[in-house]
Amino acid sequence: MKSTYQHYLALKSENPRRYARDLATMMAISEAELAHIRIGYDAKPMKKDFVALLQALHTVGETKSIVRNEYAVHEQVGRYDNVKLSNHTGLILNPRALDQRIFMRQWASAFLLKEDTHHGERQSIQIFDTHGDSVLKIYAIEKTNITAWNEIIAQFTLESISNFSVTPVGKTLLNTAFDAEKVEEEWRAMTDVHQFFKLLNNHNITRQQAFASVSNKLASKVENTALSRLLDMIQKDQNEIMIFIGNRGCVQIFTGVVEQFIPKGGWLNIFNADFTMHLMENKITETWITRKPTKEGYVTSLELFAEDGTQIAQLYGQRTEGNLEQQRWRNQIESLLVQDQVA
Structure with a gap:
């Protein structure tokens, strides 16, 4: 040792x-x-x-x-205020401050x-x-x-531990025999964005498989420069957005305006007083604009993936549950589609 x-x-x-x-x-x-x-x-x-x-x-x-x-x-x-936990999942619920989704089964x-x-x-x-x-x-x-x-x-803290070990990440087998028409039908029937996880589990498919299987009304692929262009618009317009970045065990969410957006050396960087983001732009291999129905109408997101299938980040316009989606955000997303939508 x-x-x-x-x-x-x-x-x-x-x-x-x-x-x-x-x-x-x-x-x-x-x-x-x-x-x-x-x-x-x-x-x-x-x-x-x-x-x-x-x-x-x-x-x-x-x-x-x-x-x-x-x-x-x-x-x-x-601050770790408003902590709501079970043995398996939880929330640290402080919008515009420390906001996390916890998946403790992975810890x-x-x-x-x-x-x-x-x-x-x-x-x-x-x-x-x-x-x-x-x-x-x-x-x-x-x-x-x-x-x-x-x-x-x-x-x-402890002084020592025994039986410490880690397990290799297993390879995920994709389900290539799912019913694409059924996926679109269930997608259009959603009334809450959180129902999307159930849809994926029901068909045993990835997000990218779902996006590729439905019509452009629900999911559209755009150029991988879309995130940089979107953040530049957001920084200039000063409308509030939400940025989700996570891993198997935790997702952390930023809500607010972008104070400084600085692309540098292949990284896209945001520097706010209490929030910082660093994202490797050259590792983005797929970028999707998605629209998921809710009781208040469609909610639009930008989702970014790496070559290995990792969801790098997910962005939304700031929206309080029960309210319509922010029109400024919709306009910004629409401008990306007008610029460079690909088949």
Whole structure:
């Protein structure tokens, strides 16, 4: 274990700008396995009482929560208030602040990590799924109540753990024999966007399969530059939008206006006071505009996918449930279709 930790330190020294996720990849292990290697040095394992942990975090005030997948990072400063959890799913429900959807069946391990930076010690609680991939990282920041934070750390950390392991990600077999006409029929009969998950499960298909199988009225494919052009419009128009970025275990949602939109070095970046997004534009291989019916009319989204099928991000116009969709958002989406709709 020590020699592996020394290997990690050497890689970190040689690659000071690389994140733990990158270093783990260089070591041919998962990020959770790297955290496990660091136990006894700058990491401690934590109890798997995830419900109690999230409920306790309301005492610490503001933290920075980072949710990411392979291609996009969503960082939000906020408080763990309005926590609504079961043993399997949950909500952190603070629109325009910390807003998360939790899928706790996927949560498998958690660690406290301490790292020395130019600004002093940086502490974080990091949660991983059964495959060793990051689900959620919660960082103490200047506004965090560090006394309350330390009390939570004392309550939930362990000195060691046994039987730690991760499982490889299995290959998903696609259902190619589904009834496309039935998919369209059920799609058009929806009265709530959340019913779309049931539709996918009923037919055992992916989002992309569903989009490709229905008429253009419901789903239209556009150029992969659409996100950049849309964010530029949104930043200029200052209308509120919603950005969903997630992974197997957590989705984090931003709601608000885009203060700064900066494309740079293949990344699309948003810099707001309490929200930051980084998304790899050159990894977008499919972009879809979708329209899902609700009791208040159609709700329109922009959905982005990578070559491996990962949903990179999903965007909506800000809408309070029970209200019509924002007309400015519809106009912006329509302008993308007019510019470059593809067959």
